[in-house]
Amino acid sequence: MPELPEVEVVRRGLADHVLDRKITEVTVAHPRAVRRHVEGAADFAARLIGRTISGARRRGKYLWLELDAADEGEDAVLAHLGMSGQMLIAEAGRADETHLRVRMRFADAGPELRFVDQRTFGGLSVHPLIQAHGGGLVPAPVAHIARDPMDPAFDLDEAVAGLRRRRTGLKRALLDQTVVSGIGNIYADEALWRARLHGSRPTEGLTRGQGRAVLGAAAAVMAEALTAGGTSFDALYVNVNGASGYFDRALAVYGQADRPCPRCGTPIRRDPFMNRSSYTCPRCQPRPRNPHP
DNA sequence: AATGAGGCCTGGTTGC
DNA sequence: TGCAACCAGGCCTCAT
Numbered sequence: 001m002p003e004l005p006e007v008e009v010v011r012r013g014l015a016d017h018v019l020d021r022k023i024t025e026v027t028v029a030h031p032r033a034v035r036r037h038v039e040g041a042a043d044f045a046a047r048l049i050g051r052t053i054s055g056a057r058r059r060g061k062y063l064w065l066e067l068d069a070a071d072e073g074e075d076a077v078l079a080h081l082g083m084s085g086q087m088l089i090a091e092a093g094r095a096d097e098t099h100l101r102v103r104m105r106f107a108d109a110g111p112e113l114r115f116v117d118q119r120t121f122g123g124l125s126v127h128p129l130i131q132a133h134g135g136g137l138v139p140a141p142v143a144h145i146a147r148d149p150m151d152p153a154f155d156l157d158e159a160v161a162g163l164r165r166r167r168t169g170l171k172r173a174l175l176d177q178t179v180v181s182g183i184g185n186i187y188a189d190e191a192l193w194r195a196r197l198h199g200s201r202p203t204e205g206l207t208r209g210q211g212r213a214v215l216g217a218a219a220a221v222m223a224e225a226l227t228a229g230g231t232s233f234d235a236l237y238v239n240v241n242g243a244s245g246y247f248d249r250a251l252a253v254y255g256q257a258d259r260p261c262p263r264c265g266t267p268i269r270r271d272p273f274m275n276r277s278s279y280t281c282p283r284c285q286p287r288p289r290n291p292h293p
Numbered sequence: 294a295a296t297g298a299g300g301c302c303t304g305g306t307t308g309c
Numbered sequence: 310t311g312c313a314a315c316c317a318g319g320c321c322t323c324a325t
Contacts, residue, residue, distance in 0.1 A: 002319090032302085036321095061319075083302080083318055099303090119302045121319060168296065176296095177320080185318060275299085276318055 002081040004148055004182030005225035007061050010087050014065065015056040017089045018106075018113055022052045025105035033101035033117060036078075036141065037125035047075060047126045048104065059132075060148045060181025063087075064139050066129070073128050078139040082121025088114045148182035149219035150226075160211035163203050169292035170206060170214065171199025171278065183218050186254045187225070189279045191218035193253045196284050199273070200291035224250065253279040 002010070026045035028034055037044040048067070055066035057076075064076040079087065088097070089111045102115040102124055115124055127139040134147055146162070147154045162179040163170070173179055174188045183191070192199050194217035197210060228250065252262045257270035261281035271278050 080319080082320080084304095117302095118304070119317090121302060166295090172297085175319085274297090274318090276316085 002061065002083075002085065003184035003187050003222070004061060004150065005187075005222050005229050007058055007063055007081060007182075008150065008226055009229045010081070011056050011058045011063050013089070014063075014087060014113075017111065018053050018065065019056065020052060020054070021110070022107040023048045023050065023104050024107045025049070025103075027103040028101070029103065030101040030120065032120045033115060033123045034125060036080075036123050044124070044126055048077065051075070053077075057138075059136070059138055059142055059151070060145050060177055061184070062139075062142045062145060062181075064142075067126075070129065070137065072130065072137060075126050076129055076139045078125050078127055078141060079115070080122045082117065082119065082123070084119040085115065085117040085122030088116055090114050145177050146179055146181045149180065149215065149222065150182070154180075156212060156215060157208075159215055160208055163211050163215070164206050164208070166203040168203055169199055170197060170201045170203055171273065172292070173203045174199075174214070174218065180215060180218070182222065185276055185278075186251070187218055187222055189254045190221045190252060191215075193279075193281060193285060194221065198280060198285045198287050198291070199278055200293075201288045202290060202292045205288075205290070253281060255279065 026048045028041040028045060031041055034041050034044045051067040053065045054068055055070050057064050057066065061080065063079045067075045067077065091111050092105070092109065097114065097116045099116050099118045100114055101117050101120065104113040106112065127141060129137045130140050130143055132138045132143045135153065146159070159180045163173050166173045166176070166179065171188050171192060174183050174191065175185070188199065191214050195210065195214040197214055253268050256268045256279060258267050260266065261268055261284060264281065264283050266281055266283040268279055269282050271280070
């Protein structure tokens with residue numbers, strides 16, 4: 001499940017393999033993969049052919065490749081990996097993946113870029129770069145996405161204030177990409193556990209200290225995941241596929257139902273949450289008396 | 294305006 | 310054994 005650390009690993013891989021390369025051929029194998037490019041697959045391809053990739057950027061879970069320049073109004077290829085999306089660098093001639101959705105070939109005839117996505121929640125599209133609401137030059141659909149904790153311009157106190165302005169449960173607020181971006185279900189649960197807070201705690205009752213604790217924990221756990229994920233892929237495998245090495249060893253609560261809490265030994269509990277699951281330690285993270293539903 | 298629920302997807306797993 | 314139900318979950322759309 002690509003969240004911020006996984007997407008950052010992909011971004012770094014793309015920066016290593018596709019920068020300064022000129023696109024000469026684009027194939028869209030599945031129209032759904034470019035559904036957010038409203039002008040259609042043919043237009044998507046036409047806008048890329050002849051362009052040179054000049055930057056690999058990321059905000060939260062969104063990733064984009066700048067084309068030719070990084071000025072306002074210039075285009076970028078926006079990628080969202082969704083649940084199962086992968087960006088792969090593949091030697092030309094290697095067999096197609098079962099769920100290959102988009103292929104890009106380059107003028108240098110070197111390795112091609114493939115977007116592979118089993119569940120097609122993700123996709124690619126081309127957009128002009130605009131000023132984001134919170135600052136920075138981003139593709140238009142990313143304008144409403146908040147800065148993430150790894151952004152040098154991330155403002156922790158502003159993010160805490162954003163959390164406390166919400167009228168909802170803390171975990172819902174953490175997953176809301178307009179308050180702070182990059183956090184998904186896995187790192188939300190890990191951050192809440194580290195901060196010893198329950199996700200159904202109402203945001204309006206959150207102290208500034210608690211807000212800093214949970215966002216600080218989110219930044220820390222994602223930084224650790226990035227370190228782990230950044231070491232476990234070979235040169236041509238851009239996607240680390242969920243930081244597989246990290247998942248096994250370092251997750252304290254996510255997916256650990258009935259296993260002992262690493263801090264106190266109490267069995268971790270799994271509860272339904274928004275058509276998915278939340279994992280908590282019932283002792284370290286007691287449910288508040290006034291839980292947000 | 295802000296919040297929350299539903300829907301989109303497919304392969305692996307679980308249960309009858 | 311075979312098949313159906315369930316599960317993973319980010320994000321967009323729509324309703325309240």
